[in-house]
Amino acid sequence: MKTLFTMLLVLLCTGIARAAIHTETVEYKHGDTTLEGFVAYDDSLKSARPGVLIVHQWKGLTDYEKKRAEMLAQLGYVAFAADIYGKGVRPKTTEEAGAQAGKFKSNRDLLRARVRAGLDALRKQPQLDPKRIAAIGYCFGGTTVIELARSGADIAGVVSFHGGLDSPKPEDGRNIKCKVLALQGADDPFVPAKDLAAFEDEMRNAGVDWQLIKYGGAVHSFTDWDAGSLNLKGAAYNEKADKRSWEHMKLFFGEIFR
């Protein structure tokens, strides 16, 4: 028995050593606007696999989202980190980030169109199983993937990590066809109780298949390694909540990609 397990272990380790994550910058278009996304997948796998669209935080597509794409590729998915703002639009300051995020949050139709352009780009990946697609997003990206769901996108599910959940048109909840998982810091000052209550009502009234998880002690940006550790500022990394939310996402994927 012991020998058998040792043999298996060796075979598995050889397999892991062979696994190579391919990453690549991908230009794509929304109308006349050029967008610059990022794809990651394990090119040692040969079969079609589920795809995960990743939508960035308010500073645009950064190394953070690229790292998440690689982590998803290691799980066996084809991951595509979308670019909502446009090629080269990568805010350096919070003021610039606020201006860019505000531009899209105040124009949800534009936001939906941009994220759907990203979804189309993911759909072009040859490794993709087109029947198994999800979208995840962080902060501004969390808001964005919920808007993608509200646009009626034909995907399996969306996961919002510390996203703003407010909607200027709550009746659009009725367009949602996919499953929704919202992961929130219980002490997030940027997503107040009234927004959570409105989100719950939107989901409830529309009969959506939804779940909400609150992580005690976590504030905004709890998954962002670069957010510091000062809860007092209202945005901070929280290792426990980060790891738990990643596991909750994996469990959700296990269900929707079955």
Added chain:
Amino acid sequence: MKTLFTMLLVLLCTGIARAAIHTETVEYKHGDTTLEGFVAYDDSLKSARPGVLIVHQWKGLTDYEKKRAEMLAQLGYVAFAADIYGKGVRPKTTEEAGAQAGKFKSNRDLLRARVRAGLDALRKQPQLDPKRIAAIGYCFGGTTVIELARSGADIAGVVSFHGGLDSPKPEDGRNIKCKVLALQGADDPFVPAKDLAAFEDEMRNAGVDWQLIKYGGAVHSFTDWDAGSLNLKGAAYNEKADKRSWEHMKLFFGEIFR
């Protein structure tokens, strides 16, 4: 490779066939009161293992909790379904159930003492790894395991399934040493928003490591196979929420029993 997997499969199946869940009724005492619990474990396993205390719904210890104990035994835990009410006290009607549950919910000291008697009975199981103990409870039992935590019990974690979360002494949250996971139906009319908000404040103010999960479309009793399917009555089985909450519990155990 294929041969190896076949061999492994045969070995695993042989193992599964050998696995035998031992179950047994266990009498134990709280003062002069005799209580009648139920233990389940896999007696093909030889090593010490984590223990899970299970606390029943308002009708007392029934086949429902015994089935959950067997399910936990199949996961490799030693499971002990406690008896809070006393040997032979098994309410048949909702009136009787309400009276029994009310007696303990209005006397939290008595409730804590009774559940601690169950915990002591679990601690006597020879298969137990005493450093890895959790408690789960359903409905009245959910309330009870949170009270167990509020009593300062030295265990790893508690999981409440559709439990009432109110507390007559919110300051007792400060006694909590273990991790807390509360699993709620988002449409549960028996656990109103104000109770959830008070629970969150209790956990927050006490600095507890806590998580709350809300299942959209689920009402009270969502894990109870015998609760019917009529959401309108405020209590109904919900297969999705049942399965998801069980997986969330397993994930929580994976973390706290590491």
